[in-house]
Amino acid sequence: MTRHLAADAARQTDWTALQNFAALRGQLRVSLTPVCNIGCWFCHNEADTPPRLTRADRTLHHRPRTYRAEDFLTVINTLRESGLKRVYFTGGEPLTSPLARDVLTGLAPAGVDGSYTLITNGTRVRHNRAWLNHAPLDKIKVSLHYFSDATFTAIAGTRLPVSTVLDGIDAAQEMFERVELNCLLQQENAHEIRPILDYALARRLPIQFIELVGTDFNTDRASSALPADDLVAYLRTLTSEEHVEIAGVGQGRRVFRIDGVEVDVIHRDLGRHHVGQCGPCPLRTKCVEGFWALRVDHAGGIQPCLLREDLRLNVNNLLSKPDQLAAAVAEHVTAFTEGTL
Template identity: 70%
Template sequence: MSTTRPVAQAPTVDWTALHNFAALRGQLRVSLTPRCNIACFFCHNEDDVPPPLTRMDRSRQPRARVYGADDFLTVIGSMMKAGVKRVYFTGGEPLNSPLARDVLTALPPSGPDGSYTLITNGTQVRTHQKWLSGAPLDKVKVSLHYFSDESLRVIAGTRIGIDTVLDGIDASREMFERVELNCLLLKQNAHEIKSILEFALNRRMPVQFIELVPTDFNDGRADTAVSAEGIIGYLRTLTRDEHVEVTGVGQGRRVFRVDGVEIDVIHRDLGRHHVGQCGTCPVRTKCVEGFWALRVDHAGGIQPCLLRGDLRLDVTDLTKDPDRLASVVAGHIAQFTEGTL
């Protein structure tokens, strides 16, 4: 596990890097818990111990929780006040967290340019529907990397059936106007990709197909990755409405519209878009994502790159001073941009 950096704040804070990140629609990813009720083999848990490793070796546990619901809400409010408007709730599985209800039902107003998105595997949405329906979420994004009991078991190592996932999608659609799907392209689901696409189109749900990002954790499973060329070729038989978006942070994406439904494909051939922040990063040549999210975790850390655990900053005590919290994070990002971390 990488060593967390202590808080260090310069007398004068340069807000430019944080404001640029926000202007380019960077995300605040709030990891409510590293725990999950399934164990997808590709999960790297963004620098915490992923569920597959804990399942194989119980001595390998993720960080202990430090934050309570009020701490999460303070961080969210502080960063939104500083200009970061797009907030995504992740895990592990966020609905696995005992704090999920208290956080998601007490979110501060997001404002006209803000948004709250829940990313979930869908298996517990129906269980939490009663309180979740009152959460001020703008969008729910359900991971659908499988379309049968067999592929779900192989990919996620679970006995939960695919009907539970699909019912979670239905429950999400009953509560929220915007529900989207995302699907990693893998050898284990290659035979189901068209079925997943058809499922989305029939329900007029946007879906995103994503090439597997290589990380230190899944290097041994690199042969499971499938190129996006197959789904791109198939989508071109369905529509001529296609364009590429490379603005903002992260990877570029190829966007299709099929009967008005947006289908995104993210793949490395579109290049990396580091928006200036990553110029001095020592792993830039290996990176395929760029700096596109600030990750807040349940153990009081925040880091400006999901694959750079060495950049994780301990802000545990700063929830007592929200204004200082934002300025410390801004200074940390400025140092990352300048290559002085």
């Protein structure tokens, strides 16, 4: 297709659904690798095979990587130009990817209305500090679901000490102004929720507590889910500054401010955002998230729904045609929201 015809096709594309999704603060989540150096039991691995399963069964494998660093950058830049300004880098553990350095240091400036966030388990931040310090990231978000070696082992199946994660948080704070924490509420860490909260407040780190989202990968551990009610009640004894945010996409959240530090709770009873495709979806009863992210994987896929791999769009053949790539994603999102995908 000539450049003129490609531009013509792009003009005929209905961009409304994609632009609305972006305006509602929808995320572009870029999974640099499905590989991780730990194996948390609840990990959905952005719809790839979770590390704990590949460790337990050597016949299971992650999707084979097809992307080079420049392919990731092509997709990111193309979709950012299409309106998706909030980019999150995930894994697996993104800092285990051999492409992490070239991708993260090769990013175009985020601009005043954009942002780049690295989501990490923290264990490799110090190791990658020499180059990570030069990446144009706006924020590092570290997962802190444990506060002792025993709990780290129970949750992540690792022999690493939890001090490795805490040192990673220190290293992140040395490099970046914005560092945040997230913590999944579960029976395994119920006894450490308050110490984790105290740590965040003492370090003046915003923290998000999250109720478990059930997936096909963690159904055998559904009893580990810990409701947020007790935490919410405790937070109300610490502050009267509380409000609820349900705008945009994704789950609603309760936001508390304690001595100037934001603590928010992803609370399943605050509602969720679903779109057309979700109406007849056979997995809707299992879904508590709705459509809040477009997930890019290292095998050329773009997926609007965590639980539906059959809705994954492969764009490998469009990497050399950014206009067509953007149009294909816009049409995919339109079909998803209209329930015709």
